[in-house]
């Protein structure tokens with residue numbers, strides 16, 4: 319069984335987690351990238367500047383505002399230290415990292431505040447209203463859409479409200495299999511407690527080791543085992559949120575799906591991205607921890623056949639029978655996953671070529687089960703379905719290799735950035751009938767916007783009605799990496815909207831997708847959101863510049 323309680327240090331300011339874990343590409347990695355997409359490292363390495371060389375703006379927090387914040391949390395928990403401001407100057411998107419790595423800390427908050435109780439959060443919000451200070455809630459800081467960018471808006475100053483001290487699991491109810499968790503707990507911190515009761519949340523996004531319960535909740539996160547455990551939002555029972563107009567508690571009397579007492583107001587908080595309040599605590603539904611984990615690898619003739627087979631997984635096998643982790647790589651991603659898997663991967667590619675498959679698609683699965691009989695039954699159903707689609711079984715070591723390295727991807731990005739390579743991910747979702755069309759349109763739009771580029775894609779979240787598409791984009795870095803990023807982001811986002819997809823399946827809206835939100839939820843949706851915000855945050859101190867469209871935005 320994988321150890322999901324491993325808690326690495328908080329991310330270094332210029333990359334992911336502990337920089338000691340960054341590894342170079344394996345032998346053959348660079349020639350392969352060059353061959354596939356013309357991706358080459360820069361002539362000179364591009365490491366981050368030294369911490370002291372990150373340029374920060376002057377602190378604009380007034381003495382009286384600082385004193386008011388310190389009166390709530392204590393002076394030692396209000397920081398204007400260089401490192402704290404740099405660490406909270408952005409999230410982990412390519413442009414956020416690029417700016418900091420090149421010494422641009424112009425977006426840093428004026429101060430970072432670390433509350434220790436829910437009550438302190440409420441009191442801090444009141445102080446910030448009084449002193450006209452914008453507040454940016456900060457969980458793990460893993461946002462890849464500009465969600466934690468410290469935007470001042472019309473306010474005199476901006477603070478980053480870091481929730482790391484609110485990291486306890488305060489109650490586990492083993493009978494109802496629920497737990498009350500403070501918002502700042504990182505995935506492994508919470509999971510370590512659940513496991514003591516042989517329970518699990520089953521929520522393992524690739525950012526799992528850094529992201530927090532509050533972050534998952536307000537961004538509508540989806541973990542790698544979403545086929546088994548659902549998206550995070552499906553496991554939220556209740557929420558406590560501090561707002562400038564008072565605390566709000568939603569849900570909790572019954573399981574969320576077993577009441578008809580009016581609209582489901584809990585959903586207003588889920589996906590609210592820190593605009594309506596600061597989530598301080600949530601009750602989450604847990605599941606029994608599996609006793610057995612089993613991985614399998616299969617291959618299909620091509621991506622289109624893979625899409626049809628995965629639709630069958632969702633619609634014919636369904637929840638409880640289909641594997642808990644179900645991931646289909648398109649042909650491009652199949653090429654790189656197989657290359658990374660070493661000899662078994664190369665042998666697998668050989669096998670597919672021998673069958674005359676020119677564009678095969680790889681499928682990796684993980685079953686989590688309580689007993690061997692259930693596992694056997696589910697595996698049999700999977701095999702029968704896949705065989706109907708002409709799939710062939712590959713060595714399980716390929717899936718095991720992928721599962722074993724699933725939290726290592728972000729470290730590889732740091733290595734690529736050290737070598738001046740452009741690397742970004744974008745994601746969307748649509749209905750099954752539109753999936754191939756959307757896949758092809760987004761892929762083509764990215765390619766057209768970039769020239770030589772490597773674009774690979776996978777499905778990893780599926781349901782009765784449709785599935786997500788997740789693209790990784792790699793290219794040689796240009797002289798203006800931010801302009802390069804803007805070009806690909808605009809091309810991909812526009813293609814998603816035009817081809818009938820959503821602007822985000824699980825990364826959220828933040829700053830980067832804000833320009834498309836009106837197209838997605840319509841004027842009615844924007845009006846409702848603004849009305850709720852006006853009620854809970856009438857002066858608008860909470861997370862300016864995120865989620866809601868602003869004047870001048872063009873989608």
Ligand SMILES: Cc1cc2nc3c(=O)[nH]c(=O)nc-3n(C[C@H](O)[C@H](O)[C@H](O)COP(=O)(O)OP(=O)(O)OC[C@H]3O[C@@H](n4cnc5c(N)ncnc54)[C@H](O)[C@@H]3O)c2cc1C
Pocket residue numbers: 409410411454455456457458459460461462465466481501502522523524525528529530531532533534535536537538539540541542591592593595596597598728824825826828861864
């Ligand atoms: C390498 C990498 C891999 C990723 N993989 C996945 C994945 O597999 N699945 C997935 O869904 N996402 C993924 N993400 C995106 C990101 O990790 C998620 O959006 C995550 O849920 C954010 O959690 P966080 O605690 O880091 O939130 P933060 O980044 O700190 O904040 C995200 C947003 O929520 C707000 N916020 C945070 N905490 C609170 C709170 N308590 N109350 C109110 N507002 C709050 C912030 O202001 C911000 O707008 C990935 C990101 C990276 C960098």
